[in-house]
Amino acid sequence: MNVIVVDGHMVAQPDLKFTNNNKTVGNFTIGNNEGYGEKKKASFFDCVCFGKTAENVAKYCDKGSHVIINGTLQQETWTNKEGQKRSTIKIICNNIQFLDSKKENSGEQKDGTSKYNAYREMENPWGNNDNEIPF
Numbered sequence: 001m002n003v004i005v006v007d008g009h010m011v012a013q014p015d016l017k018f019t020n021n022n023k024t025v026g027n028f029t030i031g032n033n034e035g036y037g038e039k040k041k042a043s044f045f046d047c048v049c050f051g052k053t054a055e056n057v058a059k060y061c062d063k064g065s066h067v068i069i070n071g072t073l074q075q076e077t078w079t080n081k082e083g084q085k086r087s088t089i090k091i092i093c094n095n096i097q098f099l100d101s102k103k104e105n106s107g108e109q110k111d112g113t114s115k116y117n118a119y120r121e122m123e124n125p126w127g128n129n130d131n132e133i134p135f
Contacts, residue, residue: 026054
């Protein structure tokens with residue numbers, strides 16, 4: 001059985017590409033922390049997804065996005081320019097759970113202010129200084 005589930009955060013913006021047959025491919029790396037205090041250790045996993053999943057990753061995820069990946073491990077091997085055999089292991093994603101969304105959808109407005117602060121300023125008739133509340 002070849003199954004892996006990883007909970008982590010995107011370490012960079014996902015990379016979306018298209019094959020010659022116009023199939024969508026998404027590549028990204030997630031980081032996962034294990035332990036705590038002095039025993040805390042980070043692991044990094046290269047991931048690949050395809051089709052609608054890749055499109056959704058590019059649309060809804062950004063650096064720092066929290067995701068849970070469910071997939072299989074696949075080893076890729078090649079020979080580099082110096083003639084050395086190299087290999088890497090990637091997670092081929094079957095399912096991705098988005099635990100948060102892009103900044104545009106999470107409360108930050110295009111001008112960089114928070115929707116909450118804009119609402120608070122609008123609803124506070126006495127200004128923004130809490131020390132000057134008239135009662």
